[in-house]
Amino acid sequence: MNPTAMGGGPARVLVVDDLEASRFIACSWLRRSGHTVVEATTAAEALDALEHHSFDLVLLDVHLPDMSGYDVTERIKADPRTSSVPVVMLSATYIEPEDKIIGLTRGADAYLTEPVDPGELLANVEAALRYHRARALAEHLAARLTRLTTATFAINAATTFDGLVEAAAIGAADMLDTAATAVLGTSSGAVCSASAGAGPRPDDADVARWLSSLNPGIGVTVVEGDAWRRDAPVVAALARTKLRRSPIGIAVAPESVTNAEDRNLLSQLAQATALAAEGLHTFAEEHSLALTLQRSLLPRELPHHPGLPMTARYVPAQSNAEIGGDFYDVIELDGRVLIAIGDVCGHSIEAATVMAEVRHTLRAYAVEGHRPAEILRRVDILLERFHPTGGLTTMCLLLVDLEEGTVDVANAGHVPPLLADATGARYVPVKGPLLGIGLDRPEATTLPLPPGTTVLLTTDGLVERPGVDLDEGMEKLRAAVSHTDDMDELADRLLAELGQDKQDDIALVLLRRLA
CATH class of the missing domain: 3.60.40.10 (PPM-type phosphatase domain)
Incomplete structure (x- = not known):
């Protein structure tokens, strides 16, 4: 299921029916409701379309000339790439309750019989889309939370500032499926930066000027707009644990954070990076103090x-x-x-x-x-x-x-x-x-x-x-x-x-x- 469909609204629907009249009626109702419709007349055409294109729902006739709709449904649900796509079965010859039971048992999400009322058809389509969109969104968020956990482990395992920004950039790129750049100021006043996911590494001098122009408070602040390159606007999560610390920043393309959940994930990653950076700052200060004391003796x-x-x-x-x-x-x-x-x-x-x-x-x-x-x-x-x-x-x-x-x-x-x-x-x-x-x-x-x-x-x-x-x-x-x-x-x-x-x-x- 594509990201647009996960957010609701019109969907991309594959209508499979060998009867032109039935297919025309169903497609007309779906198009008037705003959905994009692709037509197929055989099981082979349907499976080929699913192999090469993405769909949010399949409206499938039970009786096709080359394969049973039940078998097509099982093929769709058995393929990991299409297993989450809802299938609404439509039959003109439904006689016994067992037919509907067979369809639902073999993977259909709904089973309708013709003649079907337009409102009933559209209601079943919307219900199937709503359920599977919610499920897909939950799975999508769970996957990103898992990647956030993995990134946090890598961030906390970093023993140097260079290693920390690299782990943060890689974690953000993996979590949000985009190019990402992480920047921070070290205890010595130098600037470290790293990019991942094909993102261009910025010049440290440009990063230093950008960080010095910002003055976020303690915690996490999300900013939008130009950063170190005016021709490449970003969404950046800035975090700091103390006002005397230079903030850390994780920047990604605006199109990769289109909702509150994505921004929250980016903010959590920035906060974890800032806490890890504070540990490195503290270690560096303690090490410097210990070394100074040692040399004095x-x-x-x-x-x-x-x-x-x-x-x-x-x-x-x-x-x-x-x-x-x-x-x-x-x-x-x-x-x-x-x-x-x-x-x-x-x-x-x-x-x-x-x-x-x-x-x-x-x-x-x-x-x-x-x-x-x-x-x-x-x-x-x-x-x-x-x-x-x-x-x-x-x-x-x-x-x-x-x-x-x-x-x-x-x-x-x-x-x-x-x-x-x-x-x-x-x-x-x-x-x-x-x-x-x-x-x-x-x-x-x-x-x-x-x-x-x-x-x-x-x-x-x-x-x-x-x-x-x-x-x-x-x-x-x-x-x-x-x-x-x-x-x-x-x-x-x-x-x-x-x-x-x-x-x-x-x-x-x-x-x-x-x-």
């Missing part, structure tokens, strides 16, 4: 030592907006340099608080002159006493003595240091229990640090991946390290090769003893 700059150049990186987990517990520090101590890297378990304000305490405690004990192993013992006592449930921490300390050409290594459950020189890269086999559990720990291990040796310290975010053995990740890191690389280039390369799409923060420190 790390060294603002590394010491510049001519004999021991170094570089560091901190990369937050993109999938987590909370602050993490990864940290590093470098402390100069009367000709020696203490380098620390660690990780407080968890992502939370509590983890960040513990991390800040550990870092400040580490500095205090280092300035007092304690050796690396003793520093770890004292930090362990602090964590066990004041953070017995949330203070589990891993840490590795290096105390570099350039004059002696040595490095003292003390490890507390952390990824061991990686040394690289002309002979290759290898991990320093120094272990120890993590901090916060009160176990005995070994003394530091003293190793030679020849000129040209590169040392890498990292947190487990660089080597861990779900479902992959930690040893495998550590071996990939070892194979990727070369002491001949520029350290800044090496740090960036390691992050590019091994640090993508990780679920944990990454802290990394590289240092090299020069001749």
Whole structure:
């Protein structure tokens, strides 16, 4: 059934009768009532017409020269393309009630006998049309509601603004069977847009000007007219959850939203998109705040030592907006340099608080002159006493003595240091229990640090991946390290090769003893 017929009014009717006089009378009555009529004289002609054209109702004679009207009705109702088309049967030889029962049982929506009163014929036609139009409209709306649900799932699954506008555009195009464009402003002030259903993607600058010219309130507003192209008017649903947010917009062709139900569906999709956008805005703001706080707890700059150049990186987990517990520090101590890297378990304000305490405690004990192993013992006592449930921490300390050409290594459950020189890269086999559990720990291990040796310290975010053995990740890191690389280039390369799409923060420190 076509959209016009679903809305009521004249219909397109196929009249099938081999008797010219009967056919002429029925067609005349239908045409005078405003309906469009197509005539057929045989079952074959009728089925061919139904195969190639759309009809809203079939007025069918029971006795046709080539096939019974009952059989034609069954064929019509068995075909998914025509099963919803109402069939009104008309018989000049109806004698027994069983004939009418057979017709209705085999699919007819009404059964009339000739001679039939014009008013009775038209009333039955209108009744059949009214029922099937209501049914078709309900099925049409149900299908669109199903598509709305599917689109809403896709919208809520989007993790980026680009992905969100793409899901909204695809959802609108699928739901309303039309070209659609979705636009929104991001947290950074940029504009994202996407089109679907063969719709041309607008220029972002034009979209930005259009959005800035509008000032809808909180909720959903439907506007009509020109948008980013004056020669292509649209109907657009604009939605926003806060006045300080740029509204999101979903625009479609005016002919695709011809009734209140379609506009309501478009508004619901826009509202769902605005709510999803608000979640992304909130995540972006929280992530930015967490990153700012995290960086404030790390060294603002590394010491510049001519004999021991170094570089560091901190990369937050993109999938987590909370602050993490990864940290590093470098402390100069009367000709020696203490380098620390660690990780407080968890992502939370509590983890960040513990991390800040550990870092400040580490500095205090280092300035007092304690050796690396003793520093770890004292930090362990602090964590066990004041953070017995949330203070589990891993840490590795290096105390570099350039004059002696040595490095003292003390490890507390952390990824061991990686040394690289002309002979290759290898991990320093120094272990120890993590901090916060009160176990005995070994003394530091003293190793030679020849000129040209590169040392890498990292947190487990660089080597861990779900479902992959930690040893495998550590071996990939070892194979990727070369002491001949520029350290800044090496740090960036390691992050590019091994640090993508990780679920944990990454802290990394590289240092090299020069001749």
